[in-house]
Amino acid sequence: MKPTKILLATTALVAATGAANADGHMANEMTLVSWGGAYQASQVKAYVEPYLAMHPEVKVIWDESSAEATAKMRAMTEAGNVTWDLVDATASDAMRMCDEGLIEELDHDAVLAAAPDGTSASEDFGDLIVSDCFVPQIVYSTTFGYRTDMVGDTAPTSVCAIFDTDAYPGKRALQKRPIDNMEWALFCDGVAKDDIYDTLSTDEGVAQALAKLDTIKSDVVWWTAGAETPQLLADGEVVFGSTFNGRLFSAIAEQDQPIGMLWDMQSYDLDGWVVPAGLSEDRKARVMDFLKFATDTQRLADQAKFISYGPARASSAPLVGMHATLGIDMAPHMPTDPANATNVHVYDYEWWADNRDDLDAKFQAWLAK
Amino acid sequence: MSDATTDAATGGPVLAADGTPLKRSLARALRRQKWRALMLIAPLLTFILLTFILPVADMLFRSVENSIVEETLPRTVVALADWDADSGELPSEAVFAAMAADLKEAATAKTHTKVGGRLNYESPGISSLFRKTGRKAKKFDLEAGGPWKEALIDINDGWGEHENWRTILTYSSTYTAGYYLNAIDMQVGTNGAEMRPEDERIYMKLLKRTLWMSCLITFACIALGYPVAWLLANLPMRTANVLMILVLLPFWTSLLVRTSAWKILLQQQGVINDVLVWIGLVADENRLVMINNQFGTIVAMTHILLPFMILPMYSVMQTIPPTYLRAAKSLGATNWTAFWRVYFPQTIPGIGAGSILVFILAIGYYITPALVGGTKGTFISNEIARHISSSLNWGLGAALGAILLVVVLGLYWAYDKIVGIDNVKLG
Numbered sequence: 001m002k003p004t005k006i007l008l009a010t011t012a013l014v015a016a017t018g019a020a021n022a023d024g025h026m027a028n029e030m031t032l033v034s035w036g037g038a039y040q041a042s043q044v045k046a047y048v049e050p051y052l053a054m055h056p057e058v059k060v061i062w063d064e065s066s067a068e069a070t071a072k073m074r075a076m077t078e079a080g081n082v083t084w085d086l087v088d089a090t091a092s093d094a095m096r097m098c099d100e101g102l103i104e105e106l107d108h109d110a111v112l113a114a115a116p117d118g119t120s121a122s123e124d125f126g127d128l129i130v131s132d133c134f135v136p137q138i139v140y141s142t143t144f145g146y147r148t149d150m151v152g153d154t155a156p157t158s159v160c161a162i163f164d165t166d167a168y169p170g171k172r173a174l175q176k177r178p179i180d181n182m183e184w185a186l187f188c189d190g191v192a193k194d195d196i197y198d199t200l201s202t203d204e205g206v207a208q209a210l211a212k213l214d215t216i217k218s219d220v221v222w223w224t225a226g227a228e229t230p231q232l233l234a235d236g237e238v239v240f241g242s243t244f245n246g247r248l249f250s251a252i253a254e255q256d257q258p259i260g261m262l263w264d265m266q267s268y269d270l271d272g273w274v275v276p277a278g279l280s281e282d283r284k285a286r287v288m289d290f291l292k293f294a295t296d297t298q299r300l301a302d303q304a305k306f307i308s309y310g311p312a313r314a315s316s317a318p319l320v321g322m323h324a325t326l327g328i329d330m331a332p333h334m335p336t337d338p339a340n341a342t343n344v345h346v347y348d349y350e351w352w353a354d355n356r357d358d359l360d361a362k363f364q365a366w367l368a369k
Numbered sequence: 370m371s372d373a374t375t376d377a378a379t380g381g382p383v384l385a386a387d388g389t390p391l392k393r394s395l396a397r398a399l400r401r402q403k404w405r406a407l408m409l410i411a412p413l414l415t416f417i418l419l420t421f422i423l424p425v426a427d428m429l430f431r432s433v434e435n436s437i438v439e440e441t442l443p444r445t446v447v448a449l450a451d452w453d454a455d456s457g458e459l460p461s462e463a464v465f466a467a468m469a470a471d472l473k474e475a476a477t478a479k480t481h482t483k484v485g486g487r488l489n490y491e492s493p494g495i496s497s498l499f500r501k502t503g504r505k506a507k508k509f510d511l512e513a514g515g516p517w518k519e520a521l522i523d524i525n526d527g528w529g530e531h532e533n534w535r536t537i538l539t540y541s542s543t544y545t546a547g548y549y550l551n552a553i554d555m556q557v558g559t560n561g562a563e564m565r566p567e568d569e570r571i572y573m574k575l576l577k578r579t580l581w582m583s584c585l586i587t588f589a590c591i592a593l594g595y596p597v598a599w600l601l602a603n604l605p606m607r608t609a610n611v612l613m614i615l616v617l618l619p620f621w622t623s624l625l626v627r628t629s630a631w632k633i634l635l636q637q638q639g640v641i642n643d644v645l646v647w648i649g650l651v652a653d654e655n656r657l658v659m660i661n662n663q664f665g666t667i668v669a670m671t672h673i674l675l676p677f678m679i680l681p682m683y684s685v686m687q688t689i690p691p692t693y694l695r696a697a698k699s700l701g702a703t704n705w706t707a708f709w710r711v712y713f714p715q716t717i718p719g720i721g722a723g724s725i726l727v728f729i730l731a732i733g734y735y736i737t738p739a740l741v742g743g744t745k746g747t748f749i750s751n752e753i754a755r756h757i758s759s760s761l762n763w764g765l766g767a768a769l770g771a772i773l774l775v776v777v778l779g780l781y782w783a784y785d786k787i788v789g790i791d792n793v794k795l796g
Contacts, residue, residue, distance in 0.1 A: 067758075068758045068759075070758075070759075070761055071757060071758040071759070071761060074761065074763075096486070096761065098482070099482035099483065099485065099486055099496070099500060100482065100483050100486065101479045101480065101482070101483060171637075207568075221661055221743070222661075222743060222744060224739060235636065235638050235639075236638045237636055237637055237638055350497055353496055353497060353500075354489065354493055354494045354495075354496050354497045355493045355494070356760070357489060357490050357493065357760060357762065358493035360755075360760060361569050361571070362568055362569055364571050364752070364755075365568055365569050365570060365571040366568065367744040368571050368574055368575060368744065368745075368747075
């Protein structure tokens with residue numbers, strides 16, 4: 001046999017064993033895509049380990065590529081070789097991939113488990129199903145943390161403290177994108193919460209938001225990765241910093257940093273699963289089986305033991321308990337906790353899907369000025 | 370030479386042993402040799418062609434390709450061709466009917482959102498116009514559902530907006546210069562190409578900044594690397610080896626680790642500021658800002674690219690016999706004259722090789738500027754990366770990449786003309 005033939009034969013053999021499976025319907029290998037870090041660890045503990053305990057024949061491969069999920073999905077689809085089976089993505093990325101036809105539209109009631117009391121999945125998830133392709137998993141928020149030892153005697157209670165450099169001198173860390181920052185700027189410039197997107201739809205509104213951001217531009221450190229803000233806060237480089245609430249939770253609760261939470265005008269966002277379009281039958285069968293298990297009421301509640309993100313199902317909320325290792329009650333650390341949610345900003349997916357390119361261009365030009 | 374003389378002497382072609390003309394026989398032998406050589410490099414050639422040249426060409430092709438509009442909305446594109454965009458009136462009922470038919474077909478095939486996303490790059494809002502209309506388009510009754518002008522505007526006001534139709538008309542051709550115009554801060558306006566509004570111009574500024582800062586980094590590398598390379602070439606072997614390890618060690622360390630290390634050193638609560646405050650050079654409340662600006666990018670990138678400058682310079686300097694310098698001095702040259710007139714000119718090929726390496730690497734850098742550059746120290750490659758991975762406007766990313774490629778090739782050509790590429794040596 002020629003070397004190439006041997007190679008081909010072994011590849012075929014490996015492919016065949018990969019495709020062959022215990023019950024004849026499901027693939028035994030599954031590539032999950034997530035964000036890495038503490039968040040992925042919470043998924044491993046809450047969903048994957050229990051699932052593997054029930055299905056020891058399954059092998060799970062992780063790919064920490066969620067940050068570039070849309071770009072990679074598009075590239076893989078164009079190449080006709082999608083190697084991912086289930087992808088963790090933010091709601092806005094999911095909408096984009098759904099628009100491009102890269103991911104599967106799902107009938108939520110047919111593929112997801114109902115709540116223990118019989119409520120259908122679509123009702124249990126409610127409004128959080130922002131796209132037909134999207135299975136919500138967690139509610140997280142982008143919000144501010146502050147150095148408790150650098151704000152003097154009066155701890156900030158309003159998001160507008162960010163723009164008050166007299167009362168709170170020092171640097172602030174903001175995400176290097178227009179989303180959230182523009183809304184906070186308008187809100188603190190006196191625009192009513194309900195009018196924010198109407199205002200932002202006009203050129204004057206954009207100019208107004210950028211003018212407000214201009215007042216602190218020289219004091220801002222722009223971040224791109226969620227881990228930067230906790231680091232900057234821990235080093236005392238910044239007084240305030242926006243990031244995902246789970247990152248702040250671990251800096252405060254797990255690493256004991258002198259950081260306080262500023263929940264005012266926290267910006268809710270969603271993260272969940274999407275299924276790539278055009279999977280082979282056996283792979284799809286496995287993914288759907290896992291997806292149904294991983295998004296049931298108990299599993300979503302379990303995840304909150306490891307990370308302070310709110311479960312996306314209404315029926316999971318009462319089941320949220322103690323942190324798995326620290327033994328603290330997790331409910332008060334959830335973005336959805338009533339005490340934290342007195343003034344929240346609800347991010348408008350549809351609006352941003354339409355205007356993101358335009359505002360990105362203006363925002364980047366403003367940054368470079 | 371002897372062939373030529375016999376050729377001239379006999380007046381006929383020289384024949385080989387088998388009677389064929391020598392020239393042809395030689396050519397055949399050489400051709401066979403060339404083929405053998407080609408076969409030897411064939412695996413590498415195919416590899417490079419398949420994994421490098423083709424993908425790059427395919428990506429660059431996207432900067433002009435625009436067939437999606439024509440393919441998804443074929444009837445509308447034909448019907449819209451007669452519409453006069455400057456008439457101030459909406460297109461005729463026929464265009465609307467064509468759009469309804471196209472939308473119905475596209476929504477069934479789920480391609481309507483794709484074309485919406487494409488057009489949204491040019492005119493914000495079209496994305497949701499297509500998405501929202503698409504939901505109802507599957508149920509359109511093309512026979513009895515008209516008149517479509519009212520029906521579509523009724524579903525979404527966007528269909529009554531003149532600007533949206535103009536965008537569809539402008540971007541209905543198979544190929545577009547739109548991405549390139551965008552990449553040089555221009556757009557297709559009512560009267561052809563025009564500059565973008567002041568608050569959206571960014572790419573030319575970034576390109577200039579990229580070139581300028583890459584030059585600065587290259588010169589910083591020459592200034593810092595030259596003495597080190599000289600030491601490496603002239604110290605006794607044992608010391609030179611230790612020094613060489615010191616040069617190579619950072620070279621083997623991960624790029625991210627080195628960049629993060631600079632963050633720790635340069636930040637306001639960082640090591641350098643702490644030391645300056647401690648020795649009293651800087652007041653505690655006036656700590657220096659050395660990161661998240663151009664300074665941070667230049668320092669970090671100079672450090673990261675330094676080995677690429679030192680190594681070629683070192684290998685060239687190693688070939689320069691020390692006797693030349695001694696000879697110059699024995700003939701009465703001062704230290705400076707001996708260096709400047711005798712030694713330095715011989716090191717220019719090394720400086721040239723190092724400079725080309727460093728400059729071309731610097732121009733395409735994006736991780737380090739993204740981490741330590743803040744807003745003033747980022748490069749054009751950061752925008753390319755953003756368009757490829759997050760905004761997904763691959764056409765624009767490709768156009769920016771193509772422009773960068775042309776600029777680099779142009780500079781390479783200029784370098785060849787001024788310095789001469791034969792004058793570059795890696796050792």
